Amino acid sequence: MRTVEVFADVLCPFAHVGLRTLIDRRSERGLTEPRLRIRAWPLEVINGKPLDPHHIGAEISALRASVRPDLFAGFSVDAFPSTSMAAFAVTAAADRAGDPVLVEEVGIALRNAVFEEGLDVGRPEVVEPIAGRFGLEPLDAEATSAAVHADWDEGRIRGVIGSPHFFTDDGGSWFCPGLNISRDDVGNFVIAWKQDTEAFVERVFG
Template sequence: MQVEVYFDILCPWCYIGKRRLTTALAGREDAEVVWRSLELDPEGSPTAGPTAAEVIAQYQPSPERAAARVRHIQSLGEAEGVRLDLHKARPVNSFDAHRLVRLGATHGLADDVLERLLHGYHTEGLDIASHEVLEKLGVEAGLEPPAVRRMLEGTEFTEDVRADERSARKRGVRGVPTLVVDGGPPASVIQDPGVLDRLLTPRSHA
């Protein structure tokens, strides 16, 4: 069973969804998870600006509603063992971070690299557009420094990321995190593990 997951490091729901998917797939030796890139803001600045909480507030009718929204997201993260510091995380361009996950995949470390990036951005508030930060996180996830440095200095995996984003449009994937099981219709990952389990089980016997 192949489980493709469209994600962006900037999305707190992706961190929550990754935890829920892990729970749903526990014990399933037949499941292969493939992480697919889908940037929330392809034109995002490489320089950090407002915090994630401030960005959320821009789309809420009042400061009270904004604060409630932030608390809601954080509480869902806490339920999955994830600390989401939306007052520290600052959205930036995530393209090179996606390339780093692709590099991880070639070494069987995609999950480890993505996990380190998510924690670094959402919990530690690190700048994931910084090549220095990306090299540090990639190495901490198990990659060799020369390989990370070479990738960041060049254009390696650029086409892979773009191909993922084209496939998302073709499949009708409009947001993250979204999963596609064995080439089926896209579905949100933000569901209770039990619901995810029901989504996964029928196709595992197809």
């Protein structure tokens, strides 16, 4: 089965848009692959601190206003997780199973839980039922940390810039390929589709 590798944080709204958009485009074309093998790019580890929910909220407001008004229906600043590690415990368990379909479905389910259902996937008692839907047992803290750091190390070796970073099976390397992100004069996010978004989509599905 063909796959596209994606290094991404579970709590990154730009990754949520990128992943969901590729899946939408795949469905529109009546295709079932390539599947998305979603790897960990742990922003809280890289930055040395949890993601700021208010900063994430500002990014989401810009995303909804410009490119994906249909997403983030359940986002809540108050319920935003303080860590992604509990969610990574589930994604790492899925990756161990070696099934590309499972890896993608688990990754999307966790992101939908955060951004569409307003759930705190930083809490083990929240992610355990999600894992159970897929017949998975979340990894323990030590195994999760090892898996996450292994992905981070590999991503750095391969030139990952940030979340999300896509690698196509023909050797292409694309950081946040769909979105052009900037700020206006007063610091508000300004987001639009990149001019080469369609070129990326064609590269994936062509």
